[in-house]
Amino acid sequence: MSDAPARVPARSPSNPRSALLNAMQVGLPAIALLVMLAIIFSIRPAAMSYFGFHLLFKLSVPLVFAALAQMMVIMLGDIDLSNGAFVGLITCITALYLGDAPAIAALCYLVLIAAYAGLGLLIHARQLPSIIVTLGMSFIWLGIAVILLPAPGGSAPAWLAAFMSWQPPLMPLSIWLAALAALAGHLVISRSSYGVVLRGAGGNPRAVQRAGWSVVGIRVAVYAAAGLLACLAGLTLTGLTTSGDANVAPAYTLLGVGAVILGGGAFTGGVVSPVGTVVGALTLSLAGSLLSFLQVPPTWQIGAQGVILFLVLAGRVLLSERAR
Amino acid sequence: MTRRLSLAPWTYGFIVALAMWVVTSAYSGIDSAGATLSGALAFGAFSVVVGTGQMFVVASGPGNIDLSVPSVLTLAAYVSITVMQGSDGMLLPGLLAALAVGAVAGAANFLAIVALRLPPIIATLAWSFVFQSLAFNLGGQATLKPPAGLSRFTLMNLGGVQFMPIAVMVLTLVAMVVLKRTVWGRQLLATGQSEPAARLAGINVARVRLIAYMLCGTAAALAGFLLAGFSGGAALNMGDAYLMESIAVVVLGGTSVAGGQANAVGIWGAALFFNLMSTMLNTFGIQAGVRFLLTGVLIILIVALVPRPRVR
Amino acid sequence: MMNDPTSPKRDAAETVNADGLLIEVRDVRKHYDAVHALGGVDFHLKPGEVVGLVGHNGAGKSTLMNVLAGTIERSSGSFRLGGREIGAWSAASAQQAGLRCIFQELSLCANLTSAENTRIVHRSLRGLGWRRRARQVIGPVLDEIFPGHGIDLDRKVADLPIGERQMVEIARAFTQTSIKLRAVILDEPTSALGHEATEQLLAHIRRAAGRGIACILITHRLNEILAVCDRTVVMVDGKVVAERPTAGLSRAALVELMGSIERPRERTAGKVASVQAPVIRHAGRDTTDLTIDVGKGEVIGFAGLDGHGQRERLRAMFYASRRQREALPGAYVAGDRGSEGVFSLWSIADNLTIRSLNALTRGGMISGAAARKLAETWSNRLNVKAPSIDTPILSLSGGNQQKVLFARALSSDAEVIFLDDPMRGVDVGTKQEVYRLIRAEAENGRAFVWYTTELEELTNCERIYVFREGRAVTRLEGEAIETGRILQASFGGDHV
Amino acid sequence: RAYEGVAKGDTSAKKIAFSNSYAGNSFRQVMIKSFEEMGAKAVADKQIAATAVVSSNNSVTEQASQIENLILQGYDAIIVLAGSDTALNGAIKDACNAGITVVAFASGVTEPCAYVVDYNLDSYAKAELDFISSKLGDKPANILEIRGMAGDGFDKRLHEGVEKAMKAHASYKAVGEVYGQWTATVAQKEVSGILPSLPQVDAVLTQGGDGYGAAQAFKAASRPLPIIIMGNRQDELALWKQEHDAGGYETFSLGATPSVSQVAFWVAQQILAGKQVPKFVEVPLLQINQPDLDAWLKTVPAGGVVNAEYPQELVAKIIDANVKKEPLPGVPAPK
Numbered sequence A: 001m002s003d004a005p006a007r008v009p010a011r012s013p014s015n016p017r018s019a020l021l022n023a024m025q026v027g028l029p030a031i032a033l034l035v036m037l038a039i040i041f042s043i044r045p046a047a048m049s050y051f052g053f054h055l056l057f058k059l060s061v062p063l064v065f066a067a068l069a070q071m072m073v074i075m076l077g078d079i080d081l082s083n084g085a086f087v088g089l090i091t092c093i094t095a096l097y098l099g100d101a102p103a104i105a106a107l108c109y110l111v112l113i114a115a116y117a118g119l120g121l122l123i124h125a126r127q128l129p130s131i132i133v134t135l136g137m138s139f140i141w142l143g144i145a146v147i148l149l150p151a152p153g154g155s156a157p158a159w160l161a162a163f164m165s166w167q168p169p170l171m172p173l174s175i176w177l178a179a180l181a182a183l184a185g186h187l188v189i190s191r192s193s194y195g196v197v198l199r200g201a202g203g204n205p206r207a208v209q210r211a212g213w214s215v216v217g218i219r220v221a222v223y224a225a226a227g228l229l230a231c232l233a234g235l236t237l238t239g240l241t242t243s244g245d246a247n248v249a250p251a252y253t254l255l256g257v258g259a260v261i262l263g264g265g266a267f268t269g270g271v272v273s274p275v276g277t278v279v280g281a282l283t284l285s286l287a288g289s290l291l292s293f294l295q296v297p298p299t300w301q302i303g304a305q306g307v308i309l310f311l312v313l314a315g316r317v318l319l320s321e322r323a324r
Numbered sequence B: 001m002t003r004r005l006s007l008a009p010w011t012y013g014f015i016v017a018l019a020m021w022v023v024t025s026a027y028s029g030i031d032s033a034g035a036t037l038s039g040a041l042a043f044g045a046f047s048v049v050v051g052t053g054q055m056f057v058v059a060s061g062p063g064n065i066d067l068s069v070p071s072v073l074t075l076a077a078y079v080s081i082t083v084m085q086g087s088d089g090m091l092l093p094g095l096l097a098a099l100a101v102g103a104v105a106g107a108a109n110f111l112a113i114v115a116l117r118l119p120p121i122i123a124t125l126a127w128s129f130v131f132q133s134l135a136f137n138l139g140g141q142a143t144l145k146p147p148a149g150l151s152r153f154t155l156m157n158l159g160g161v162q163f164m165p166i167a168v169m170v171l172t173l174v175a176m177v178v179l180k181r182t183v184w185g186r187q188l189l190a191t192g193q194s195e196p197a198a199r200l201a202g203i204n205v206a207r208v209r210l211i212a213y214m215l216c217g218t219a220a221a222l223a224g225f226l227l228a229g230f231s232g233g234a235a236l237n238m239g240d241a242y243l244m245e246s247i248a249v250v251v252l253g254g255t256s257v258a259g260g261q262a263n264a265v266g267i268w269g270a271a272l273f274f275n276l277m278s279t280m281l282n283t284f285g286i287q288a289g290v291r292f293l294l295t296g297v298l299i300i301l302i303v304a305l306v307p308r309p310r311v312r
Numbered sequence C: 001m002m003n004d005p006t007s008p009k010r011d012a013a014e015t016v017n018a019d020g021l022l023i024e025v026r027d028v029r030k031h032y033d034a035v036h037a038l039g040g041v042d043f044h045l046k047p048g049e050v051v052g053l054v055g056h057n058g059a060g061k062s063t064l065m066n067v068l069a070g071t072i073e074r075s076s077g078s079f080r081l082g083g084r085e086i087g088a089w090s091a092a093s094a095q096q097a098g099l100r101c102i103f104q105e106l107s108l109c110a111n112l113t114s115a116e117n118t119r120i121v122h123r124s125l126r127g128l129g130w131r132r133r134a135r136q137v138i139g140p141v142l143d144e145i146f147p148g149h150g151i152d153l154d155r156k157v158a159d160l161p162i163g164e165r166q167m168v169e170i171a172r173a174f175t176q177t178s179i180k181l182r183a184v185i186l187d188e189p190t191s192a193l194g195h196e197a198t199e200q201l202l203a204h205i206r207r208a209a210g211r212g213i214a215c216i217l218i219t220h221r222l223n224e225i226l227a228v229c230d231r232t233v234v235m236v237d238g239k240v241v242a243e244r245p246t247a248g249l250s251r252a253a254l255v256e257l258m259g260s261i262e263r264p265r266e267r268t269a270g271k272v273a274s275v276q277a278p279v280i281r282h283a284g285r286d287t288t289d290l291t292i293d294v295g296k297g298e299v300i301g302f303a304g305l306d307g308h309g310q311r312e313r314l315r316a317m318f319y320a321s322r323r324q325r326e327a328l329p330g331a332y333v334a335g336d337r338g339s340e341g342v343f344s345l346w347s348i349a350d351n352l353t354i355r356s357l358n359a360l361t362r363g364g365m366i367s368g369a370a371a372r373k374l375a376e377t378w379s380n381r382l383n384v385k386a387p388s389i390d391t392p393i394l395s396l397s398g399g400n401q402q403k404v405l406f407a408r409a410l411s412s413d414a415e416v417i418f419l420d421d422p423m424r425g426v427d428v429g430t431k432q433e434v435y436r437l438i439r440a441e442a443e444n445g446r447a448f449v450w451y452t453t454e455l456e457e458l459t460n461c462e463r464i465y466v467f468r469e470g471r472a473v474t475r476l477e478g479e480a481i482e483t484g485r486i487l488q489a490s491f492g493g494d495h496v
Numbered sequence D: 001r002a003y004e005g006v007a008k009g010d011t012s013a014k015k016i017a018f019s020n021s022y023a024g025n026s027f028r029q030v031m032i033k034s035f036e037e038m039g040a041k042a043v044a045d046k047q048i049a050a051t052a053v054v055s056s057n058n059s060v061t062e063q064a065s066q067i068e069n070l071i072l073q074g075y076d077a078i079i080v081l082a083g084s085d086t087a088l089n090g091a092i093k094d095a096c097n098a099g100i101t102v103v104a105f106a107s108g109v110t111e112p113c114a115y116v117v118d119y120n121l122d123s124y125a126k127a128e129l130d131f132i133s134s135k136l137g138d139k140p141a142n143i144l145e146i147r148g149m150a151g152d153g154f155d156k157r158l159h160e161g162v163e164k165a166m167k168a169h170a171s172y173k174a175v176g177e178v179y180g181q182w183t184a185t186v187a188q189k190e191v192s193g194i195l196p197s198l199p200q201v202d203a204v205l206t207q208g209g210d211g212y213g214a215a216q217a218f219k220a221a222s223r224p225l226p227i228i229i230m231g232n233r234q235d236e237l238a239l240w241k242q243e244h245d246a247g248g249y250e251t252f253s254l255g256a257t258p259s260v261s262q263v264a265f266w267v268a269q270q271i272l273a274g275k276q277v278p279k280f281v282e283v284p285l286l287q288i289n290q291p292d293l294d295a296w297l298k299t300v301p302a303g304g305v306v307n308a309e310y311p312q313e314l315v316a317k318i319i320d321a322n323v324k325k326e327p328l329p330g331v332p333a334p335k
């Protein structure tokens, strides 16, 4: 990968730059986020309120979870192209069953999470490239979703919709959830002793295997966790849209990848930051709506999205120059 | 050396494609067999052109991928048709314009990857948005019509055999020779296996990758140019189908996503597989959801069952 | 999935069997298709014993150790641990039994810090405050083995130079938490260590043995074996051919047991000729950094403690040689072959010819016949031990892979060859051949710039530059090249 | 107390935004253009203060968050071409709660607070089959249906219309069904794939944007052109005319007009102006028959889509016709 960590054997024993680099991993998307917010607020000062934040970040909750799911897979050096289709499937199941037959819905979630775990097993056992296996899986998820719900419909259980529109004190729900997800991810992946083993398995599976861990087990567990997080994405999305739709979230696949990378992750495996990913997801979901504030001419809107993506990520250059 | 009697991974696409062809023909009458195959060959040829370009990029190292293929294809089609203005005399300038668009797009992709240190998947995605916008502004409100000569050329028959698939087969042969017998081809595969090792073996890694991305863009542009002739014009969404397909045919064709290993013939097998599979599922009149499901299952089955050389 | 230590297993090796043996294997075989890596090996290890394992490249040493460490499954043979017959043996059970291995290729996770890497091998490092405890586990051991190492335990391993990574890995193998440490296997641990660190490690091995920890030491530097081992085992072609107490064994006798003959060392460097116009004149970064001159047919050495800027200078010279106005064909032989040398999907032939493609091109196409001929010739000249030149490079032993990299450089049109500690893991016999080859090539006018961590090798050079703290600080020529002066220059005169 | 005609309430300070789900084909590009032109004119005429267009890239979640942002920006009305019939319900409801008038058009948005401007897809399907039966009578005929995208609401509703309409023609047999993604190249590929397995095809049902590709497939397979219902694209009409001039080929063309965005725009404006508007406003489909072919063809730019202007008065008439359950005023054929 082009963003392999720079292996510059600096002699200085303790490296404040390295610490700076780690801090900037999260700092970079955060700065991008702040700049975007500043632009939005300067255009529309009224947006700088509880209500404004509520509307701006409402739709980013499911993306946060989808990006964390993607992060788990990228942590192992894999990629999940089926993430978006899976979220779509979950919205269909949720809208169809969760309200009337919660047991069926729960069973479906369990089976699907198990399917994700099986996916990890298959990829590991046959040493398959995840990119093509998950591409195949995306067709399977979409197929099941279309069979279950041939056209958008169904309805989210009232409690779910009510929860997603709940306005808790201090900060909007979306910010609360994002903060909680980031904190939990940070504790589990970046801080805990098991998180170390998971990241180690992504960086050098052979070394972890040699130390007596079951790398198959790790892969299965991480994929299952990815499945669970994608389930949460589907659930929260259903709560927001109040319905199910097989084609609702294909964009999450690449947005999720973008959030992980923006948050300092790399495809080399083992290098991910949950906090960075969450901030990255917030940033990217805001980038999509920045357009509506900027009044970009319609034919240039999609191009502007590309440019925003470049601008947001360009900070990485400064960062890696600084690190040299 | 012991050579075990086993099939090479890339042959599986062909075998499954063959099986589907037989099943489809058996279902709908044997006299349909020829037409089914020639349809698959004609449409497969486009996937192969796009896939061959993608193959060079994928082979150039882990993580290298070009998601801008569909938008480069569309943009090149628009540019070339605008250049040609429906006149047969302008065919060559039109072709050159398309190829130039592809090469420049490829170079732009590579520059973003290197200069901004972005993972290729993100850099090419961002560019694809920009390219799409350019096409929107180049007359996106209409389907632009190709010169009659281009349409004739893409639909040309030589004694009952379509010309285009044959020409693309020649292209595949050229790609094979390039990979095996040219300095750039060898350097590409070396770079794909290990960038530091390639650098220290005296390979100009940046140049090798730049060429790979430019070839990929050029291949997409060529496909766009031909597709505009084949399907009667340049439309904004003409490339959409080629995003996932260009990647899938490459990987199913036996090219390693870890880089350093490429297979040009296999792309044909995979492209025929995709086309014949959709024909088969359409023919059986299977419900859309089940169609998706079967497509996914077949893709996974093929990659899972194919014996792979153990890497690392 | 991640099963925790279970108490009955923990005591598996508690009792040493009647003969006092910790590990005993009999008639162990391992084959990869047609290749017999191990052809019936008997081997045993007593608590607190230091065993040296020597043999030529590809003799099967690493394979045997991998079998002991549970990372390779044996094809057949019996395995007794503490007197108990063991059927299926895995890396996890080896960990449980207190058996650690430092593998020939580094086995740290480069994306983690040293402290986190310690956690990987210790299941008991978990729960609140595990990070602090991990530091407390690895820190003192590092300090004990390599005093003054200066390694930041919270730095990512990827950011450490290779020598420091090796130190971390060694120290990690000697750490102990809930499972009693019984044996440590060291597979060429010193190949990436500098002179001082090597001495420190050897001293520690003796200390560990004194505490009852058995060690198996694999190295091609025979004096290390002679210095620390109680017993020496010699392997040739997948079999143990000799087993002697080290006391009373001489270097010459050991070499003879391995089946090669070492000629008495002589100064191999040619006479110091009056340097003609140098082909390379590489200016230093500043006035304290010497300009490095390389003349036609010269062998130039880079010395100094590992990681003091030699490798960086070598690379800078390599890239500069290719960029100067009249590009000087250069070739680079990497010592870190795993990540910077071999193309792992390719055969010997493909790996060997990649640097010479332009010369093999006829009318725009690479000539297959010419390429095979070149590969055939050079793999024979360097005695690459392999069934054919179509053998995948990864199935070669480490030393043989290195020979292919050598062949890649020597067979090319390079006029200057940059050697980056290229003898890492190369056996004694082969080294002698390569020294001869270098001399011969130098006489034909090729220049060599040679960075080595083995002081003896510097006697092959006409002129050496000693590096300290990133700069070339001392230049020694001809007779002035001798160990004492090099060490003095390396340490800035304080240490010797 | 229902108003007749154009409501004259003052809307000169109101702002109307257009949230579009996708801009990646020429139909949508023309649709945006139609909206912008009509909007610019309305601004110049001081009928409205400002307009804006935001397109999401076929991503429903992005469209939803764009709608949330439009709320934040203080628009008075939002017209929505929804990427999903139901997935925008949450965002649309938020908009309604904020006092914004939401007009969803060309999509079957189910949120009850939104006004819906849509075609009657049952009559779309019925018109297709009625034309076919006017040509083939009750003779047995094989019919190929080209659908849009699996899992899409428009596709499902039109397909259901087709199934209903087919019941009235027992002698017609559906011999195949492919998904053309409303894209000529995809339709061409899918139809080419299935054709060899089909017996003689007598008629092809389409959803718009796919007729030309289907015709190409038939030509490439050297089959006679069946009755392909065209979808008001210029290339389709040109092909139709060419075939008609050469061999008397007859078909008809039916479809949505991109300028339906203008209908939605005026509906929104009229609501703001105080006009009583029913929750569902049906818009007429644009139908082209053989006699009008030449006239229509002249009005379409090469490669474009047949379009028609929907000025304020016409939209007011359409609304009134909906209220009175009268036949909708048709789009007049050009002279």
Ligand SMILES: Nc1ncnc2c1ncn2[C@@H]1O[C@H](COP(=O)(O)OP(=O)(O)OP(=O)(O)O)[C@@H](O)[C@H]1O
Binding pocket: B199, B202, B203, B204, B205, B206, B207, C316, C319, C322, C323, C327
């Ligand atoms: N200081 C450096 N650090 C890292 N990489 C470098 C450095 N200098 C050059 N390179 C890389 O080394 C490679 C060789 O560079 P160089 O410009 O010498 O190639 P070249 O002579 O044009 O190649 P060729 O031999 O194929 O014609 C390039 O990939 C370049 O990016």
Ligand SMILES: Nc1ncnc2c1ncn2[C@@H]1O[C@H](COP(=O)(O)OP(=O)(O)OP(=O)(O)O)[C@@H](O)[C@H]1O
Binding pocket: C032, C035, C036, C037, C055, C056, C057, C058, C059, C060, C061, C062, C063, C064, C104, C394, C395, C396, C397, C398, C399, C400, C425, C427
């Ligand atoms: N995966 C493999 N496939 C095929 N052959 C192998 C494989 N691994 C090792 N071998 C062969 O087994 C033999 C023993 O290799 P091993 O690595 O044990 O040698 P070694 O004594 O450690 O050599 P060195 O000193 O060079 O490290 C070699 O001939 C090697 O080619």
Ligand SMILES: [Mg+2]
Binding pocket: C061, C062, C063, C104, C187, C397, C398
């Ligand atoms: Mg070894």
Ligand SMILES: [Mg+2]
Binding pocket: C327
């Ligand atoms: Mg050059």
